[in-house]
Amino acid sequence: MTLPSIATRFAAVIIVLSCSGTAFAGQGSTAPSGSALYVNYCGSCHGPQAKGDGPMASAMKITPADLTTIAKRNSGKFPSDTVFRLIDGRNPAKGHGGAMPVWGDTFLRAQGGASPDVVRARIEALVRYLETIQQR
Numbered sequence: 361m362t363l364p365s366i367a368t369r370f371a372a373v374i375i376v377l378s379c380s381g382t383a384f385a386g387q388g389s390t391a392p393s394g395s396a397l398y399v400n401y402c403g404s405c406h407g408p409q410a411k412g413d414g415p416m417a418s419a420m421k422i423t424p425a426d427l428t429t430i431a432k433r434n435s436g437k438f439p440s441d442t443v444f445r446l447i448d449g450r451n452p453a454k455g456h457g458g459a460m461p462v463w464g465d466t467f468l469r470a471q472g473g474a475s476p477d478v479v480r481a482r483i484e485a486l487v488r489y490l491e492t493i494q495q496r
């Protein structure tokens with residue numbers, strides 16, 4: 361892969377990330393949709409079906425995880441609390457961190473600032489969404 365093409369991919373993600381902050385403006389206090397959040401914030405790396413094959417994946421040193429096999433890789437149990445912490449990123453679980461954006465901070469800063477409750481609701485919606493797409 362050539363350097364310009366890597367730069368293009370990163371530029372694309374930066375554009376996606378900076379635009380996505382406005383995607384939920386006007387939603388008020390309605391519960392966030394986990395699948396919509398996923399498409400806006402996660403699909404670029406983890407892929408449209410969460411298989412770890414988003415457009416950014418091949419440009420990354422650490423491969424984005426296949427998010428449909430989290431339960432499989434944890435003896436069939438979906439570890440909601442751990443997944444919450446992994447997405448939040450402000451209190452990283454051992455063995456992770458670095459490659460994943462820190463969504464707890466990102467959501468807090470999005471749209472000119474969100475309350476901690478809104479940040480929590482978004483991450484919880486994402487956790488619930490990921491739970492629904494686990495391979496059994």
Ligand code: HEC
Nearest residue numbers: 401402405422423424425430446447456457459460463486
């Ligand atoms: C810039 C690319 C990128 C984006 C965007 C991204 N991730 Fe990740 N994610 C990664 C990488 C790379 C890893 C593997 C990190 C590691 O092993 O340290 C990862 C790991 C994870 C894991 C741990 C999976 C496991 O089985 O260990 C979860 C859960 C996760 N991401 C959820 C999300 C969610 C939810 C979003 C959207 C809010 C998101 N990611 C957005 C790159 C990304």
